[in-house]
Amino acid sequence: MTTAIAHRLSRNVRYIIWLISDTAKGLASALFGFAIALIALFVTNDPAQAGIISAVGMTIRTITTVFGGVLADRHSRIVMMIVGSAAGVVLAGAFTALALMDALTFVTLLVIDVALAARAGLFDVAGESALKEIVPDDAMGRAQAANQGRDAVLQIAGGPLGGVLLAAGAWLIGAAMAVSHLIAMVTAWMLRRSAPGDDGPHGAETLEAASTGLENPDELASEVGLAAAAVAIGRPNALREIAEGFRWLISRPDLRGVLFVATIVNLGFSTAMTTVIYALQQAGHSTITIGLLATGAGVAMLIGALIAPLLVSRVRASVVIIGGLGVATLGVFGTIPAQEPLALIAVLAVTVFFIPAVNAALMGYFMVATPTELLGRANSASAVLGMGAMPFAPLIAGLGLAVIGRESTLVTASALCAISVLLAVANRGLRALPVEAGWSAHARQFE
Secondary structure (H helix, E strand, C coil): CHHHHHHCHHHCHHHHHHHHHHHHHHHHHHHHHHHHHHHHHHHHCCHHHHHHHHHHHHHHHHHHHHHHHHHHHHCCHHHHHHHHHHHHHHHHHHHHHHHHCCCCCHHHHHHHHHHHHHHHHHHHHHHHHHHHHCCCHHHHHHHHHHHHHHHHHHHHHHHHHHHHHHHHCHHHHHHHHHHHHHHHHHHHHHHHHCCCCCCCCCHHHHHHHHHHCCCCHHHHHHHHHHHHHHHHHCCCCHHHHHHHHHHHHHHCCCCHHHHHHHHHHHHHHHHHHHHHHHHHHHCCCCHHHHHHHHHHHHHHHHHHHHHHHHHHHHCCHHHHHHHHHHHHHHHHHHCCCCCCHHHHHHHHHHHHCCHHHHHHHHHHHHHHHCCHHHHHHHHHHHHHHHHCCCCHHHHHHHHHHHHCCHHHHHHHHHHHHHHHHHHHHHCHHHHCCCCHHHHHHHHHCCC
16 A cells, blocks of 8 residues: 555655655745846846856855765755755845845855855755655656656746846845745655654654665664774765765766766756846846746746656657757757747747656656665766756856857857767667666666
């Protein structure tokens, strides 16, 4: 009976609570991600300075994500979710106060962006990794597809909501972020309280067993004994643990090639989107108009998310990934001639339509293939390799607009996306990925 409930996501109460918490946190991130570049442009009137703020924030998040993976594997992942959301409430409150005091400058925006990026890097990996403790492997593809649908809804709501709030005042962005992080904190606490066995003296042991991937407290006691012996030989070493995550990931031929493809396509796609947003702002379009681009893309992603479960369960993951990347690349090329918001909305809708299925296939297989005890570090290593070049995107966009213009910058972004497709087609490990039902068996070949 438990298995049936766990496999039916709509009746898996713990998954629903996790989804609410993660969605609230995602809304806070979406609002700030939408607003920070525009606020920086309003404050500095300089795309290059706005690009610097975004680039530094991305760099800090990439660096802290490495250590976030270690923390996620050392500690209760659900407790980490609670602490991370509490930190988000404090930082969002600080941003609100700065906005109300009219103290938003290049320096203060840079500082708050760095602080929020560090929070995300240190704590968000735990939330992502906790999903494996809540959803079984044979439902992971559907869970990831549902998450993609959730992200699409955030995309639909985040742009217009961010535009309206920002038009009324930057402090409203901060207030909405604080409320969102508070909801994420409360629901994460509810998730901790709902852990099996949490209603008695052994509840904490059971929770800790769940957070480390062990099935019962006896296994936890054995693990604690091994940990104590390890400490007796040498204290835990964060750098060594980080290296273990990277070594494991690089050693997997079914995963490593995909990561390098993701790095290049993320750089190209992010450069194109940032260039489009910066160009529209510099052309005098309102924040609400710019927010509608996110809405159009979000609607397309939501529709794409609805068909994602069908694709990942019936079509080889390799076909979904390569085909989806190909369509996205064509869409990025389409942003070059598209100048007006309506044309850009149509092009972006085509660009992102298959992204939910691509992400569901990539992330679903990754979660199935990764051992629980390594999931935090593997997630962080994957994020670092996948986002390693992302800090360059706002720099390329900002400097590109200032030096070579919109069209040439978008040509550069399109070329990067095209290179990623060629690498994906040439990647033997990626071409071998099967449909969802075969993920577990396929992953066991590389253990």
